[in-house]
Every structure is written in C-alpha cells, then in structure tokens.
Amino acid sequence: MLHLSLLIxxxxxxxxxxxxxxxxxxxxxxxxxxxxxxxxxxxxxxxxAGVFExxxxxxxxxxxxxxxxxxxxxxxxxxxSRRHLAVFPxxxxxxxxIDILVMKRLLGRIPAMVNPESGTFADVLxxxxxxxxxxxxxxxxxxxxxxxxxxxxxxxxxxxxxPRGDAPLAGGQPPAGDAALMGRQPHTGDAALMGRQPQGGSHE
Amino acid sequence: MNNMWILNMGFVALLIxxxxxxxxxxxxxxxxLIGIEVIAKGVTLALVAGGFARNSLMLAQCLVITVIxxxxxxxxxxxxxxxxxxxxxKSLDVRKLTKLKG
Amino acid sequence: MIFLFIIVPLVMASLLPLVGKISxxxxxxxxxxxxxxxxxVYAVVSARPLVAGGGVVQQAFWFGAPLNIRLLLDGFSLxxxxxxxxxxxxxxxxSIDYMExxxxxxxxxxxxxxxxxxxNGLVLASDLFxxxxxxxxxxxxxxxxxAFGRGHDELEASFKYLMLSAxxxxxxxxxxxIIFALTGGVSFGTVAxxxxxxxxxxxxxxxxxxxxxxxxxxxxxxxxxxxxxxxxPSAPAPISAMLSGVLIKVSGVxxxxxxxxxxxxxxxxxxxxxxxxxIASIFVGALAALGQNDIKRMLAYSSISQIxxxxxxxAIGTPLGILGGLFHLFNHALFKSLLFLNAGAIxxxxxxxxxxxxxxxxxxxxxxxxxxAVGSLSIAGVPxxxxxxxxxxxxxxxxxxxxxxxxxxxxxxxxxxxxYYLVLQHQxxxxxxxxxxxxxxxxxxxxSASTILLALLCIAVGLAFPVVIHSWLQPAADILGxxxxxxxxxxxx
Numbered sequence: 154m155l156h157l158s159l160l161i162x163x164x165x166x167x168x169x170x171x172x173x174x175x176x177x178x179x180x181x182x183x184x185x186x187x188x189x190x191x192x193x194x195x196x197x198x199x200x201x202a203g204v205f206e207x208x209x210x211x212x213x214x215x216x217x218x219x220x221x222x223x224x225x226x227x228x229x230x231x232x233x234s235r236r237h238l239a240v241f242p243x244x245x246x247x248x249x250x251i252d253i254l255v256m257k258r259l260l261g262r263i264p265a266m267v268n269p270e271s272g273t274f275a276d277v278l279x280x281x282x283x284x285x286x287x288x289x290x291x292x293x294x295x296x297x298x299x300x301x302x303x304x305x306x307x308x309x310x311x312x313x314x315x316p317r318g319d320a321p322l323a324g325g326q327p328p329a330g331d332a333a334l335m336g337r338q339p340h341t342g343d344a345a346l347m348g349r350q351p352q353g354g355s356h357e
Numbered sequence: 358m359n360n361m362w363i364l365n366m367g368f369v370a371l372l373i374x375x376x377x378x379x380x381x382x383x384x385x386x387x388x389x390l391i392g393i394e395v396i397a398k399g400v401t402l403a404l405v406a407g408g409f410a411r412n413s414l415m416l417a418q419c420l421v422i423t424v425i426x427x428x429x430x431x432x433x434x435x436x437x438x439x440x441x442x443x444x445x446x447k448s449l450d451v452r453k454l455t456k457l458k459g
Numbered sequence: 460m461i462f463l464f465i466i467v468p469l470v471m472a473s474l475l476p477l478v479g480k481i482s483x484x485x486x487x488x489x490x491x492x493x494x495x496x497x498x499x500v501y502a503v504v505s506a507r508p509l510v511a512g513g514g515v516v517q518q519a520f521w522f523g524a525p526l527n528i529r530l531l532l533d534g535f536s537l538x539x540x541x542x543x544x545x546x547x548x549x550x551x552x553x554s555i556d557y558m559e560x561x562x563x564x565x566x567x568x569x570x571x572x573x574x575x576x577x578x579n580g581l582v583l584a585s586d587l588f589x590x591x592x593x594x595x596x597x598x599x600x601x602x603x604x605x606a607f608g609r610g611h612d613e614l615e616a617s618f619k620y621l622m623l624s625a626x627x628x629x630x631x632x633x634x635x636x637i638i639f640a641l642t643g644g645v646s647f648g649t650v651a652x653x654x655x656x657x658x659x660x661x662x663x664x665x666x667x668x669x670x671x672x673x674x675x676x677x678x679x680x681x682x683x684x685x686x687x688x689x690x691x692p693s694a695p696a697p698i699s700a701m702l703s704g705v706l707i708k709v710s711g712v713x714x715x716x717x718x719x720x721x722x723x724x725x726x727x728x729x730x731x732x733x734x735x736x737x738i739a740s741i742f743v744g745a746l747a748a749l750g751q752n753d754i755k756r757m758l759a760y761s762s763i764s765q766i767x768x769x770x771x772x773x774a775i776g777t778p779l780g781i782l783g784g785l786f787h788l789f790n791h792a793l794f795k796s797l798l799f800l801n802a803g804a805i806x807x808x809x810x811x812x813x814x815x816x817x818x819x820x821x822x823x824x825x826x827x828x829x830x831x832a833v834g835s836l837s838i839a840g841v842p843x844x845x846x847x848x849x850x851x852x853x854x855x856x857x858x859x860x861x862x863x864x865x866x867x868x869x870x871x872x873x874x875x876x877x878x879y880y881l882v883l884q885h886q887x888x889x890x891x892x893x894x895x896x897x898x899x900x901x902x903x904x905x906x907s908a909s910t911i912l913l914a915l916l917c918i919a920v921g922l923a924f925p926v927v928i929h930s931w932l933q934p935a936a937d938i939l940g941x942x943x944x945x946x947x948x949x950x951x952x
Contacts, residue, residue, distance in 0.1 A: 163372070163402075164368060164371050164372060164375070167372055167375050167395045168375055171375055171376075171378065171391065171392065171395065176387055179388065183391055183394055186398065190398055190401070193402070197409045198409070199409070199414050199417065199418050199421070201418045201422065202401070202417070205421070205422050205425055206421075209425050210394075210398075214429060214432055217432060217433060217436055218387065218390070218436070220436075221439060221440060222387060224440050225440060225443040225449055232385075233384060233388070241378065244374075245371075245374070248370075248374040252367050252374075255370075256364075256366070256367045256370075259363055260360060260363060261359075263359045263362065263641070264359075264657070264658075266411065267412045268411050268412050268644075274415050274419075277415040277419055278415075278419045278422075279527075280527045281419075282416075282419045282423075283528050284580075284584070284589050285419065285589065285592060287465065287466075287528070287580070288589065288595075288596060289423055289427070291573060291576055291577060291592075292426060292430045292592065292596050293426065293430060294469070295430055295570070295577070295596050295600045296429065296431070296433045296599055298476070298566060298569050298570050298573065298600070298603065299430075299434040299437065300433055300434065300437045301476070302566040302567070303437040303438065303441055303603060303609065304440075305562075305563050305566065307562045362640060366637075369633075373633070377626075380622065380626065386618070389622060393622070393629070399629075400629055400632045403637065403640075404632075404639065406636075406640065407639045411639075411640060416639075416644075417639070420645070423588075427592060427596075431595070431598075431621070434599055434603060435602075435618070438606055438617055438618050441606070441614050442614045442615065445614065451618075
C-alpha cells in the first residue's frame with residue numbers, strides 16, 4: 154500500500170537523520186524525510202499542508218540548518234559515538250513492540266464520527282482561524298526580533314561580565330576568567346575572537 | 358476509517374520516540390535541533406491524520422500551517438543561540454554547557 | 460474592545476525597532492512605558508463592567524469591519540490580564556535604568572512587548588490551539604530575552620530552556636492533535652461537548668497526562684522544574700521578574716487550569732496527582748533554596764516552591780481552594796517580581812550575586828533593603844501582609860477537604876520559606892557592612908520607584924484583602940468553580 158510505504162519511508166529517513174554522524178548528510182536526510190511527509194499529505198488529500206511542508210520544512214529549515222552548520226564548522230567538531238548504532242536498534246525494537254501492543258488494544262475502540270463539510274480552505278483560514286493568523290504574525294515578529302537581538306552589532310557588555318565572574322560557578326575558574334576577560338575589553342571582544350582564528354571568514 | 362487513524366498514530370508514536378531518543382542521547386547541539394524537528398514532523402502528521410479521520414481536512418491544514426510557521430521561528434532562534442554559543446566555546450558539544458549547576 | 464490587549468503591544472513591538480534607529484533611549488522608554496500604562500488602566504477601567512455579568516465573548520473589529528475573532532473575557536481572564544499588566548508596568552519602569560548597560564533598548568522593549576502580547580492572547584483565547592500559538596509567541600520572545608546579554612551563562616541557560624520548552628510544546632500540541640481527532644474540533648465548547656459523550660477514558664487520560672507534562676514544564680512544577688534554576692538567574696533582572704512573576708503562571712498554571720477545570724473537568728485522579736506534584740514542588744523548592752549562595756538562584760527555587768502552593772490550591776477544587784490558589788498567584792506575582800528586581804539592583808550596584816560576599820547593605824541601600832524586607836516577609840507569610848492571607852486560605856481549604864496531612868506539610872513548607880528568607884535578608888542587608896561595599900550607591904530612580912510601588916501594593920493588598928477578594932478574585936474563582944459548564948456555554952463557535 155502506498156500509504157504504508159510512505160509512512161515507513163518517513164520513519165526510515167528520520168532514523169537516518171538521527172543516526173548519521175556527519176551533520177550535513179543528516180540535514181539532507183531530514184529534508185528527504187520532509188519530502189516523504191509532504192507526499193503523504195498529498196496522498197491524504199491535504200494539499201495545502203503538503204505544499205507548505207515541502208516549501209518551508211524541506212526548503213527553508215534545511216537551508217537554515219545548512220547555514221548554521223557552515224557557520225559553526227571547523228572548530229572542534231563533535232562527532233557522536235558509534236555506540237548509538239548498537240543501542241538504537243534495541244531501543245527502536247522496544248518502542249515498536251510497545252507501540253504495536255497499545256495500538257492493537259485501541260483497535261475498534263475509537264468511535265467513528267465524521268464532521269459535516271466545512272468551507273473551502275480559504276474560507277476556513279481567513280474567516281474561522283483569523284486569531285491563528287494574528288498569532289502567526291506574532292510568532293514571525295518574535296523570531297525575527299530574536300535573531301536580530303542575538304546578532305546585533307554591539308559592545309560586549311563590560312559591566313555585565315563581572316557579576317558572573319563573582320557568582321559561584323561549579324565549572325571551575327578558568328572558563329569564567331576567560332569570559333570575564335573578554336568582557337572587560339568591550340570593544341576588542343569581537344576582534345579578539347576573530348584574531349584567534351586564522352580562518353576568520355567562517356564567523357562572518 | 359478509524360483503523361487508519363490508529364495506524365497513522367502508531368507511526369506518529371515511532372517518530373516521536375525517535376526524536377526523543379535523539380534529544381536524550383546526542384551530544385551535538387545541531388543534532389538536538391534535528392531531534393526537535395523529527396518530533397515536529399510527528400506532531401504535524403498527527404494533526405493531519407486527525408483531520409483525515411474526521412473529514413475536517415481544511416481545519417487540520419490551517420493548524421498544520423500555523424504549526425510549521427511557529428516551528429520555523431523556534432528553529433531560527435535556536436540556531437541563533439547555537440551560533441552565539443559556538444562563538445564562546447568554539448564547539449557544539451552540549452557536554453561543555455555545564456557551567457550552571459547546583 | 461478587548462482585542463486591543465493583543466494588538467496594541469503587537470503593533471508597538473513592530474514599531475519599536477524602527478523608532479530605535481532614531482532615538483536610542485528616550486523614545487523607546489517613553490513608548491514602552493506608555494503602552495504598559497495604557498494596558499494597565501484599560502484592564503482596570505473598561506474591562507470591569509464587561510465582566511460583571513459572567514463571561515463575555517466579544518467580536519473584534521478592525522477599523523469598522525468585523526473580524527472573525529471571538530475573544531473570551533471572563534473573570535479568570537480579566538484577573539490574569541490585570542496581573543500581567545501590573546507586573547509588566549513595574550518591570551518596564553525598572554528597565555528604564557537597568558537596561559542602560561545592555562544597549563539595544565528598542566529591541567529589548569520590542570521583545571518584551573511581544574511576550575506580553577503573547578501572554579494576553581493566551582489569556583483571551585477560547586480555543587485550545589490559540590492557547591498553543593500564543594504560548595509559543597511568548598516563549599520565543601522569552602528565549603531571546605533570557606539570552607539578551609549574550610554572555611556565556613545566559614546563552615547556555617537559554618539553550619537549555621529552549622530545548623526543554625520545545626519538547627513541552629510538542630507534547631501539548633500532540634495532545635491537541637489527539638483531542639482534535641477524538642472530538643472534531645479544538646475550541647473549548649466543541650471539545651467539552653465531545654468529551655462528554657466519549658467513552659475512551661484511556662486515550663483521554665493519556666491526553667491529560669500529556670497536558671500535565673507540557674504545562675507542568677512551563678509552570679516549573681516538579682519534576683519538570685530543572686530549567687528554571689538555570690534560566691531565571693542568568694536572565695537580566697527585569698526578565699527574571701517577568702518570567703518568574705508572570706510567564707510561568709500564564710503559560711503554565713493558567714493554561715493548565717483553564718484546560719483542566721473548564722474543559723476536561725477536575726477528576727479525583729487529577730486532584731490527587733496535582734496535589735502530590737504541588738506538595739513535592741513546595742518541598743523540593745524550599746529545601747533546595749536553603750543551600751543556595753547565589754541570591755537569584757535562591758529566588759528561582761523559591762518560585763518553584765510557591766507555584767507548588769498555587770497548584771495545590773487549585774488541585775483541591777473546592778471554592779475556597781481555588782480562591783486561595785488565585786490569591787497566591789497574584790501575590791506571588793507581586794512579591795517575587797519585587798524580590799527579583801531588588802536582586803537586580805544589588806547586582807547592578809555591587810557587581811555580585813553571591814550572598815557570602817554581601818553584608819550590611821542596608822546602610823548604603825536603604826530603599827532596596829526596605830522593599831526587600833517587605834517582599835521577604837510577604838512571601839514568608841507574615842501577617843498582615845498579603846502572603847499570609849493567601850497561604851492561610853490554601854491551608855484552611857486543605858483542612859476542609861480532609862487533606863490534613865497535606866495541610867501540615869504546607870505549613871511546614873511555609874516555615875522553611877520563612878527561614879531561608881530570613882537568611883537572605885540577614886546575609887544581604889543586615890549585619891556588618893562589608894568593606895568593599897562602602898562606596899555603593901542606592902539604586903537609580905526608576906528602579907527604586909518600581910520596587911517601592913510593588914512593596915506598597917504588597918502592604919495594601921495585605922491590609923485590604925477582603926476588598927481584593929470580593930472585587931477581583933471572587934469572579935475568577937466562580938468561573939473556575941463552574942467547571943465544565945463554562946466551556947459548554949461557548950458551543951456557539
């Protein structure tokens with residue numbers, strides 16, 4: 154059955170996205186899983202959801218991931234251990250078994266109730282779910298402002314690092330000292346960072 | 358119709374399980390975000406499956422679109438945080454983020 | 460028009476970054492504070508008559524043309540709106556001076572206004588999915604605000620907070636998806652009606668568990684509290700006050716109670732679970748706060764403890780319990796914000812958050828010491844300040860509901876609270892003046908003004924508590940007490 158094979162494909166590529174150790178390949182695998190999900194949506198007649206899924210999740214989010222991976226590449230890459238390849242199948246098997254048992258119990262217990270036909274998509278979106286749209290606008294503003302605030306050009310706050318230098322830290326002193334040092338030279342903070350990397354380009 | 362819903366929800370459970378595994382065991386910060394993405398896929402599938410079972414696909418799609426938009430905003434913020442953290446600690450290892458304890 | 464509660468902060472938040480390019484300090488300060496003041500006055504003045512006759516559902520208008528947004532404003536929502544506006548106003552006043560060092564004030568105010576717009580939207584929602592969206596809007600703004608200073612600690616705390624919060628939101632959304640499939644709709648009325656006739660208790664129980672985990676994490680209920688002691692101390696002080704004072708209450712306690720009491724109905728199983736979690740929160744928070752050296756971390760653990768009281772009050776389910784829970788929610792918003800703002804003032808002036816290093820600050824910062832004393836005594840439950848009355852209500856409700864063991868434990872928790880706040884006051888303010896703090900100055904004008912305002916409110920609410928209960932709390936308690944009937948009456952959507 155097409156539906157079942159699409160579901161299996163979706164789960165398979167998600168597992169690959171989790172288990173693959175190279176970040177870039179992992180992001181691509183996630184994008185492929187998104188495509189499977191989008192086709193699944195089309196098959197279930199949810200065309201608008203499918204279009205959105207493909208364009209936003211398989212497109213925009215993948216681009217965001219790849220950008221972030223590129224910007225953080227090269228400085229001490231963290232590679233996951235290989236033991237995941239052994240542990241995960243056990244975990245997944247247990248999960249699948251529990252899942253099948255629970256679903257079997259629920260078979261036939263859920264009453265079937267079908268809603269009356271609602272309006273067209275445009276009608277539902279603009280007229281019935283208008284408050285959601287206000288929320289979406291808010292979420293988009295929040296995301297944009299968050300990114301702007303986190304990437305703003307500015308002095309590292311000199312007055313702010315020292316309190317944390319005094320506050321008790323469990324992680325040992327040297328990292329705190331470093332941060333405090335970087336903080337106390339406000340305008341050279343960024344320059345010092347760039348200076349410490351020969352290939353400073355990856356940070357911009 | 359409802360056995361289809363149960364089938365779909367079974368796979369949703371698998372997806373969410375896989376996502377949670379990723380969050381619990383992975384060390385790379387970007388991998389953790391991929392785990393969150395997998396969970397988000399599971400939840401959007403659950404929404405559409407519910408709409409499919411109840412023949413209210415229009416409502417379900419509106420919900421899914423909103424969820425996807427919100428998810429993008431969260432991922433963007435999270436990636437901004439990760440890039441900033443990377444500037445401080447020069448690595449993406451979440452085990453290095455243990456300064457706050459106790 | 461209650462839609463203004465959401466639109467005004469939203470529009471202002473979009474304008475502020477542009478304004479910030481022209482004027483770095485004066486205009487953003489002015490606009491942000493004016494907005495907050497407007498919201499506060501609007502909440503007090505125009506919304507009261509609307510609510511007098513039970514809940515009201517209002518259609519929003521946009522320049523004359525009707526929008527299809529129906530906002531729910533009943534006693535509970537109005538109570539939360541008032542609390543949010545009050546705390547936000549004092550926090551914005553405080554930020555005028557505090558955020559000088561961070562720069563980018565316009566961005567800060569914009570994010571703060573967005574957070575408030577999100578919280579207001581959540582409170583006015585009549586639909587499970589709207590609750591989710593506005594929850595997320597407020598959450599995204601809070602992630603950025605916690606990390607605003609971009610120091611290592613803040614980024615780390617914000618990242619952990621984001622991860623845990625995203626999982627919680629996913630659980631909430633999954634539960635909404637399942638309920639949508641079971642009942643065919645997401646609005647309160649549809650869900651309440653649908654659940655009434657359904658007979659799949661296992662699945663509904665599972666959804667309740669998911670909501671409990673999701674909203675419980677947002678409310679920092681034990682065992683989902685681990686993000687709070689990291690996030691709240693690292694954030695800038697006004698944001699700590701906002702988070703501890705309103706965000707965990709709105710996105711955690713309000714949403715949970717709205718869903719459990721008005722849509723699902725409070726079952727005995729829920730009462731038991733919530734009471735256990737509440738008591739556990741009280742003790743974990745109180746005991747952990749005892750051993751803290753960092754003043755803000757101690758306050759963060761104390762928040763966990765006090766939220767335990769609030770949830771306990773609601774869990775009892777009796778009218779008195781609900782009343783106690785609501786009152787304590789309001790009081791905690793007042794005194795926890797006060798304490799966090801004062802901690803920020805201390806940090807700003809002395810440069811440290813470590814209680815070991817402080818001492819005798821009362822001589823150089825009398826205003827801060829005084830307001831902090833009021834706050835500490837209130838939260839510890841000393842009569843006649845406000846904390847005493849709300850804790851008393853909860854304890855009486857526990858006894859009335861025959862949960863005497865829990866009542867005794869709650870009293871014990873209160874004693875521990877008193878203990879660690881006395882430690883805080885003694886270590887920070889009294890005793891010998893530490894040499895290094897001789898040159899420390901009192902907090903700047905706006906910071907002191909906002910804390911004095913909060914302290915006066917604590918005293919006033921404590922002294923005039925029958926008035927407060929009758930006018931603000933009783934309508935809210937009634938709405939919650941009506942239980943599922945409230946949601947049933949909204950079947951028109």
